[in-house]
Amino acid sequence: MKYLFIILLLGFSLTPAFAQELTNPSLLIDTIDIPSNEFNRILREAPVVFLDDVHAVSWQVTIDNNLLYANPNGNAVLRLYDQETHDEFIEVGMGSQPDNKFWVAVQTPKEGYIVVHKDLDRGWYPQAKSIISYTDRAGLTVNNGARIVVTNLDIGTFAIDAYSVYGKEGSTDPPAVNSGSMIIEFLSGDPAKNAFAMFPFYMAAGVGIIVGVLFLTKKRS
Numbered sequence: 001m002k003y004l005f006i007i008l009l010l011g012f013s014l015t016p017a018f019a020q021e022l023t024n025p026s027l028l029i030d031t032i033d034i035p036s037n038e039f040n041r042i043l044r045e046a047p048v049v050f051l052d053d054v055h056a057v058s059w060q061v062t063i064d065n066n067l068l069y070a071n072p073n074g075n076a077v078l079r080l081y082d083q084e085t086h087d088e089f090i091e092v093g094m095g096s097q098p099d100n101k102f103w104v105a106v107q108t109p110k111e112g113y114i115v116v117h118k119d120l121d122r123g124w125y126p127q128a129k130s131i132i133s134y135t136d137r138a139g140l141t142v143n144n145g146a147r148i149v150v151t152n153l154d155i156g157t158f159a160i161d162a163y164s165v166y167g168k169e170g171s172t173d174p175p176a177v178n179s180g181s182m183i184i185e186f187l188s189g190d191p192a193k194n195a196f197a198m199f200p201f202y203m204a205a206g207v208g209i210i211v212g213v214l215f216l217t218k219k220r221s
Contacts, residue, residue, distance in 0.1 A: 028053045030186040032163075036067055036177040039076050039167030046079075046166040054083050055188035056159035061132040064183040065124065069096030074176030075167045078184070080132070083161035085109060090140065090158070092132065096176075100124050104142050104150050117142065117149045134158055135191075160186065 030051055055061075067076050074096040082088040087109050095101025102123025107113040124130055128145030136157060142150035163184070167176030 027189040028055060028186070030055075032184045032186075034165055034182045034184065036179050036181060038165050039067065039074075039177045039182075040175045041166050042168045042171055042173075043077075043166045045171075046164040048081065048086065048162050048164045050162045051160065051186065053186075053188075054159050054161045055186050056083070057188065057190045058135045059133070059160060059186065059188035061160070062185040062187075063092065063094075063130040063132070064185075065094055065126065065130070067177045067180040067182055070175040070178040072096055072099075073173075075101070075169075076177060076182060077166050078182070079164045080160050081162040081164070083159040084157075086162065088155075088158070090132065090155070092130065092142070094124050094130075097126070100126075102130075102144055102149075106140070106153070106155055108155065116153060119144075119149070160188075 030053060061080065063078065065076060069076075075093055076095075077091060077093045080090045087107065089107050091103075091105040091107070093101070093103045093105075099121050100123050101118075101120050103115055103118040105113060105115045123144060125145040130145050131143040133141045133143075134155075138152050140150060140153040140155050140158070141148060165182070
């Protein structure tokens with residue numbers, strides 16, 4: 001923990017210097033707090049919510065799931081839509097405790113809907129944040145809070161302009177979630193305009209992974 005504190009201290013002390021001397025005009029940040037009731041609907045009734053900004057070229061979406069599920073079969077599903085066509089999307093599903101089911105799917109007009117990762121047990125961790133990241137060169141990578149579960153998946157060009165959430169499979173199903181919220185943070189920028197301006201976000205992702213690993217290691221010991 002002492003070394004983690006030193007890393008954090010160095011990161012925060014360096015960040016202001018970068019912020020003052022290095023700027024990136026393409027850098028965008030959106031944070032959205034989604035209340036629990038938004039997940040108590042089926043997919044066809046879930047509204048598509050447009051973001052204030054389009055996140056393109058290089059982006060990261062951080063999911064902080066603080067939802068309290070209402071039943072063992074409840075889910076919280078997030079879909080991220082491509083600006084060019086909403087027939088193309090990335091889907092992340094997070095099931096209720098204690099199983100913590102987790103899946104990642106993508107849909108493209110050419111390939112259709114494909115589940116690229118699915119874990120029925122301990123797929124995500126309430127104490128850690130899940131991270132979805134993308135660059136136009138490296139593709140899609142997903143971290144479930146403890147490990148990388150999707151690596152450099154080629155999904156072509158993908159710019160996020162909207163999202164939707166749902167949690168029920170059928171209209172007669174009981175509520176999926178009864179309280180809490182899911183906080184979604186969108187970060188994006190074009191590294192070609194200033195790669196160093198992205199440093200704070202690379203550090204945030206790295207520290208998030210370190211914290212998750214330390215928590216799991218401590219828990220197992």
